[in-house]
Amino acid sequence: MANVTLDEVTKIFEDESGEIVAVDDVNIDIKDGEFLVLVGPSGCGKSTTLRMVAGLEKPTRGTISVDGEAVTHLSPQERNVAMVFQSYALYPHMTVRGNMSFGLEEATDLSDEEIHTRVEDAATMLGIDDLLDRKPDELSGGQQQRVALGRAIVREPDAFLLDEPLANLDAKLRSEMRTELQHLQEDLDTTTIYVTHDQTEAMTMSDRIAVLNDGKLQQIGTPLECYHRPNNQFVAGFIGEPSMNFLPVTLEDGRLVGEHFEYPLREETRANLGDQTDLVLGIRPEDIEILDAASGDHEFPGIVDVVEPMGNENTVHVAFEGQDRTESELTATISGMRNVEGAESIGVGIPENAIHIFDGETGESLHNRDLGDVEGDRPLRGAEAA
């Protein structure tokens, strides 16, 4: 167990067409026992970051340290980390037992007996103790996944590095493993860096999320911090499913003017915006109110385009009045028990305490939603106003 620090880490790949900056000046401080999820779209540099921590890639610049000790120039063999690969990378010619004891045989001086005990213990913990004498190709995807985890656990490493470990599982198994991984990490209390492109995994499993895009760290914070107080439009759009709605607007006389609507702002909201007039209005689907008709300042007449029933909730695509229905700009989620039909005329409510406003050029967040309407008297974990 250890804390892991990435200090101004940069990785540049060179090929015939020039330089590609895969990871750009990333600073992350991972506390001992913390579960950090690196999330971002494919090609954002998250796997490269993980591979640098593992020692499989050398950073072009910057320092990686474990417990304050620089490991940047150590080979993977010299670092006490364990990694789970997306393909699991189980040794095909070895049994499950062989796979799990390989690391202990190579990296430690443990006696055969100790190795045996550790492997048995880890296998029991993961429920694969009856598979120990099978070869990987005789196992199902979920079982292989457990073996890959077991191989990491027996090492008792400073840190677990997991590279999209659930990507090859089917949806049901994936959500089961998600919960199980969380339990496991809590029990073992080992520092974990987990790479995924799936924001649901990031939200549900992590202590903190680090959002990467184009090799740059966009935000690092608790899941709810990233959800409610995004640093910029990218984070706002990436975290949350369905994504936040973005409406390009301009600021005119204290109102946000869009193509099909005008949205008056309170004084305190406007104060956050400065001189910037080219803006983007953001609103989460669940914050949009679907009304019978528009009446207030923040309510607009609209037409329902398509309704996607999910059972527990309905996803409703809505167009502003005067807009072609198929160009619907807004996605709203409403209770599954509410009945809305396509082509229905409705009112769309965009409550001001739920809006986010971003700089139209830089995408930087200028105003984030109010958290005053949190239910109950406890603040949202980790999402207190900064």
Add this chain to the structure above:
Amino acid sequence: MSSESTYRRVASKLTFSYEDWTYRKLLVYTIAFTLVIIFLFPLVVAIVTSFKTRTAVTGTLPFVPVFPWQDGFTLAQWGQAFDVLQGGLVNSFLRAIPATTITAVLGSLTAYAITQIDWRGQIAVLLLLVSATFFPTQAAIVPLARFWTVYVPLEDHLGILWGLPLLEPYHGDLIALIISDIAYGIPVVTVLFRGYYQTINQELVEAAKIDGANIFRIYQRIILPISVPMFAVVFIFHFTQVWNSFLFPLIIMSGSGHPAAPATLVLGGLGQSLEGINYGLRMAGALLTALPTVVVFILAGDKFAKGITGGGTA
């Protein structure tokens, strides 16, 4: 009426395509059988001839078999061929087994170094190896002969070895031959292994690195075990190559009379005498000499197929 004409049109199309299909099949089978006959004909003639007496060879058509109950059938030529080739076959095994094994191991190691380890100059080494696979054997014979006779006469250099039991000074030429076979085999074997190692899941090697294994241990515990199908391919391929090769033994050893001469070299002088050529004996000798490569293929055949199709890759 229109439905009837549609029916007819469809029916005629169906019948036509059915006939078309049978013609195709007939054509395919004709070509296949023709090829089979063309390929097997020489082999059949060789087998048939090896059982004929000298008079029967001249008295009958080459492909007409003589059965054990007929005149002109004999097994004597097989016995005679075995007597003459015995020593040569032993030499061939002494040559082909170490040459094949060492080439396979070195080729696999080289390919591992080229594909899985980063070092300076590996592209140059790879290019050298690839170009060496195109190097004609004939161009090497003069330098090779001079190298082993003038510059590195192993018989003199390895003098101490000849005192050991079972080793004779003439084995120096056999060792020279083995080394030449290895040197000549490494490029193509490396290229074969390289193709295989490039298909190995890279994460397997990375996982082993993180598990703490160094490059030698990764080779020994991961790469070597999963290369078994490729070893079968290389073993069959190179064993056949070495076993059948004639040029290298011819220039390194003085001729078929050399005590360390492999079977292919001995075969050259078999069945030749003042009375003319004994074709039956020559055929028996040739078949006898070809037998081990067939056996190797049968023994390693399933692994060979696996290696060829790239199966067994993790």
